[in-house]
Amino acid sequence: MLFDAFLELMDIWVLTAAVVGIVSGIIIGAIPGLGPTMAIALLIPVTFSMEPIPAIILLLGVYQGAIFGGSISAVLLNVPGTPSSAATAVDGFAMARRGEGGRALRIALYSSVFGNVFSCIVLIALAEPLARFALDFGPAEMTMLMLFALLVITLFGGGSRLNALIMVLVGICAGIVGLDPISGTPRFTFGSFAFENGFQLIPVLIGLFAVSEVLLQVFEREPVATDAEMPELQSSAVRLVELWRMRATLLLSSVIGTFVGILPGIGSTVPAFMSYNLARSRSLESETFGKGAPEGVAAPEAANNAVTGGALVPTLALGIPGDAVTAVILGAFMLHGLAPGPFLFRDHGLEVYAIFEALLLSSIPTVILGLLFFRVAIHVTRIKPKHLLPAITILAIFGAFSVNNNLFDVWVMLGAGVFGFMFQRGGFPLPPLLIGLILGLPFEQSLRQALLTSGGSFEIFVHSPITVGLLVLIVISVAISAFLALRTSRNA
Amino acid sequence: MQFTRRFSLAILVGIALSPAATLAEELAEEGFPSRPITFVVPYGAGGTTDISARQMATMAEKLLGQPIVVENQPGASGTNAMRAVASADADGYTLIATTSSPSFVTPALRDVGYDPLSDFTTILNYSGPFHGVLVPADSPYQTLDEMIEAAKSGAVTYGTAGAMGGAHLAFASIAAEMGGNLQHVPFDGASKATAAVLGGHVDAALVPAYRDLVLDGQLRLLGVLDGTNDPDFPNVPTLKDAGYNAEFPSIVGIMAPAGLDAAIRDKLEATFTEVASSDEFKTFMTELSQPVRIMTGTELTATIKENLNAYREIAKSMGQSN
Numbered sequence: 001m002l003f004d005a006f007l008e009l010m011d012i013w014v015l016t017a018a019v020v021g022i023v024s025g026i027i028i029g030a031i032p033g034l035g036p037t038m039a040i041a042l043l044i045p046v047t048f049s050m051e052p053i054p055a056i057i058l059l060l061g062v063y064q065g066a067i068f069g070g071s072i073s074a075v076l077l078n079v080p081g082t083p084s085s086a087a088t089a090v091d092g093f094a095m096a097r098r099g100e101g102g103r104a105l106r107i108a109l110y111s112s113v114f115g116n117v118f119s120c121i122v123l124i125a126l127a128e129p130l131a132r133f134a135l136d137f138g139p140a141e142m143t144m145l146m147l148f149a150l151l152v153i154t155l156f157g158g159g160s161r162l163n164a165l166i167m168v169l170v171g172i173c174a175g176i177v178g179l180d181p182i183s184g185t186p187r188f189t190f191g192s193f194a195f196e197n198g199f200q201l202i203p204v205l206i207g208l209f210a211v212s213e214v215l216l217q218v219f220e221r222e223p224v225a226t227d228a229e230m231p232e233l234q235s236s237a238v239r240l241v242e243l244w245r246m247r248a249t250l251l252l253s254s255v256i257g258t259f260v261g262i263l264p265g266i267g268s269t270v271p272a273f274m275s276y277n278l279a280r281s282r283s284l285e286s287e288t289f290g291k292g293a294p295e296g297v298a299a300p301e302a303a304n305n306a307v308t309g310g311a312l313v314p315t316l317a318l319g320i321p322g323d324a325v326t327a328v329i330l331g332a333f334m335l336h337g338l339a340p341g342p343f344l345f346r347d348h349g350l351e352v353y354a355i356f357e358a359l360l361l362s363s364i365p366t367v368i369l370g371l372l373f374f375r376v377a378i379h380v381t382r383i384k385p386k387h388l389l390p391a392i393t394i395l396a397i398f399g400a401f402s403v404n405n406n407l408f409d410v411w412v413m414l415g416a417g418v419f420g421f422m423f424q425r426g427g428f429p430l431p432p433l434l435i436g437l438i439l440g441l442p443f444e445q446s447l448r449q450a451l452l453t454s455g456g457s458f459e460i461f462v463h464s465p466i467t468v469g470l471l472v473l474i475v476i477s478v479a480i481s482a483f484l485a486l487r488t489s490r491n492a
Numbered sequence: 493m494q495f496t497r498r499f500s501l502a503i504l505v506g507i508a509l510s511p512a513a514t515l516a517e518e519l520a521e522e523g524f525p526s527r528p529i530t531f532v533v534p535y536g537a538g539g540t541t542d543i544s545a546r547q548m549a550t551m552a553e554k555l556l557g558q559p560i561v562v563e564n565q566p567g568a569s570g571t572n573a574m575r576a577v578a579s580a581d582a583d584g585y586t587l588i589a590t591t592s593s594p595s596f597v598t599p600a601l602r603d604v605g606y607d608p609l610s611d612f613t614t615i616l617n618y619s620g621p622f623h624g625v626l627v628p629a630d631s632p633y634q635t636l637d638e639m640i641e642a643a644k645s646g647a648v649t650y651g652t653a654g655a656m657g658g659a660h661l662a663f664a665s666i667a668a669e670m671g672g673n674l675q676h677v678p679f680d681g682a683s684k685a686t687a688a689v690l691g692g693h694v695d696a697a698l699v700p701a702y703r704d705l706v707l708d709g710q711l712r713l714l715g716v717l718d719g720t721n722d723p724d725f726p727n728v729p730t731l732k733d734a735g736y737n738a739e740f741p742s743i744v745g746i747m748a749p750a751g752l753d754a755a756i757r758d759k760l761e762a763t764f765t766e767v768a769s770s771d772e773f774k775t776f777m778t779e780l781s782q783p784v785r786i787m788t789g790t791e792l793t794a795t796i797k798e799n800l801n802a803y804r805e806i807a808k809s810m811g812q813s814n
Contacts, residue, residue, distance in 0.1 A: 041542070045550075135690045137691070139688070139693060181678065185602070193575065193604070193605050196571075264687055319704060321683050324538075327538065328536075336779075341704035406572065445678075445679075453693060
């Protein structure tokens with residue numbers, strides 16, 4: 001079966017589709033605001049007349065390419081192209097400022113490919129049993145998992161835990177605006193229809209990171225990146241030994257990414273930050289994190305790319321998409337006569353395995369195309385701020401508007417930019433705010449769903465082995481964090 | 493000299509254009525469409541409503557001889573787009589592909605900034621996914637009656653795609669009528685409700701797109717919420733068949749702002765009906781696992797009106813009325 005499927009790939013159209021998909025994905029991902037969801041949705045009509053296998057490979061190439069592409073603008077401009085690359089920006093941009101942008105991009109590329117390959121292998125080997133396992137995650141389990149994720153973000157992010165907690169709560173508060181997930185009634189909308197949709201993730205992301213970065217550079221008394229101070233581009237070679245040293249980080253991040261990807265509705269931003277924080281707390285040189293540590297680039301990139309394979313597990317095996325991107329991919333599979341669900345592997349095993357193998361093999365063109373792309377992209381850092389900043393601002397406005405074709409989102413984006421600027425000036429970290437916004441509403445919804453199913457009894461949170469396991473993890477991480485805090489204060 | 497020359501030129505151009513403009517208005521019916529039509533989809537790109545609407549647009553633009561531009565305006569379960577279209581010019585160049593939720597469910601609950609009946613002209617209905625009552629394969633309930641009976645002695649939980657959706661309200665009215673403890677658990681989208689019922693976290697789910705999971709024996713279909721049987725499962729009763737006075741008819745139709753010229757409306761209805769009843773469109777929809785369900789504009793208006801009233805009643809009894 002696997003070999004027959006491989007033969008299916010011996011087709012010039014398959015290769016063309018993979019290359020076109022990856023290239024357009026990388027470009028779209030690098031532009032703030034244009035994410036994989038929109039790219040895939042717009043390309044679906046293009047694939048109508050194509051054979052199923054190349055069509056799906058084209059769309060999945062866009063998916064993979066876009067997730068990776070987001071890291072290019074994150075590293076070079078400190079403007080994450082997609083939410084999931086916000087974690088990459090922290091150390092990636094710090095490296096770029098030292099003139100090691102090329103190296104940071106290469107580490108991001110190789111880690112991305114590692115995460116991809118890892119999650120593809122998981123997908124090929126274990127799609128069906130893992131999809132079953134994902135179903136065991138009901139509202140109670142999701143509540144505990146999200147609580148754990150919020151704790152990891154708050155406790156192990158580095159810097160002040162109090163500041164991180166404040167920012168998580170700001171994010172959660174912003175997420176409350178809109179329709180109540182349980183009663184369906186508007187709340188905190190001031191009677192305005194525009195507010196009913198809440199603050200959307202992409203406009204907030206663009207505002208917090210892109211606009212606030214522009215404002216910071218504008219108001220910086222002495223511009224950081226003047227012509228004279230622009231560091232020379234340094235050698236960007238990454239040796240295999242360096243990657244081998246990061247093997248544990250890469251593997252752990254890929255496992256987190258794949259696992260979170262399998263569960264519906266969390267997406268790729270949260271695992272990227274979780275992996276970053278775990279890599280930081282495991283590292284012997286944790287003080288270098290945030291100042292341009294290569295592992296700080298590798299961890300989130302491996303994780304957010306591993307999400308792609310994980311997210312396809314329930315989508316294909318059960319026909320249940322976990323997020324907007326996989327919902328669009330589900331539609332594409334259906335249009336090409338490959339209806340995802342319990343019969344997909346039985347009825348279309350050949351096509352499905354061919355697609356999986358193509359996903360694995362597409363690592364090769366991704367590396368080649370990525371390296372070619374860097375040669376051009378790296379020069380972005382040499383553009384003068386007075387030319388670059390207006391361009392970023394225009395892209396930001398365009399990106400925020402294009403999400404819903406809605407002017408309200410542009411105001412949200414600009415507002416988030418001003419707030420982001422003030423928070424950064426005040427020394428507050430922005431990532432916890434993003435995570436609070438992403439997880440706040442789903443956390444509330446899961447918590448209330450769990451209590452609805454249990455008739456209001458909190459016993460449901462210690463009812464299944466999964467919730468108990470997560471509870472233990474939560475207790476352990478709080479204990480470790482308390483221990484570390486005590487030790488630092490005693491040493492100081 | 494320069495000024496006068498430019499001025500006279502402007503007058504000449506003005507004279508040349510003004511009769512053309514009035515003529516174009518007069519010829520509106522016969523000449524329709526003379527420019528591209530905007531077709532608003534109230535959901536994100538790539539969903540089933542979007543994909544089917546894009547196919548409708550591609551096939552209809554060949555018949556109309558003008559491009560049809562699909563524009564996605566997602567947000568607030570479709571009410572944002574409906575409000576935008578309600579205030580657009582009623583010239584036939586702005587259409588919307590709409591569904592049950594923004595046309596008769598949400599407007600029954602609260603002020604949405606438009607009236608689905610008086611602010612719109614209906615063109616036709618062309619689809620509408622069947623929603624089923626699904627339980628896990630190992631569930632003790634074999635029929636709807638058994639489930640409703642069980643709800644009288646203890647809580648039965650059911651998941652839906654979201655709070656105050658059509659499926660939720662239909663079941664809420666059954667619960668009110670039968671006096672059982674049917675506990676609603678809203679999810680963020682139908683696929684998450686499906687996952688919850690597959691994992692046994694809720695006792696039942698009211699969701700569309702269940703065919704393969706039922707055929708595979710992972711879920712059992714106890715009933716359909718629509719007024720008619722699902723052709724894939726002709727023996728499964730509707731709620732009305734099973735003796736409950738509730739239904740959630742699912743529509744996917746095309747509407748335009750109210751006040752549209754009757755001749756233009758008729759032309760649009762004829763064109764889109766021709767597309768929707770073609771074999772090519774049926775094949776396309778089968779691959780998408782979506783039914784083709786054609787209703788005339790008049791029938792669609794009647795359906796919306798009837799359900800808007802029914803849902804207002806339910807909402808009133810739940811203390812949520814508008």
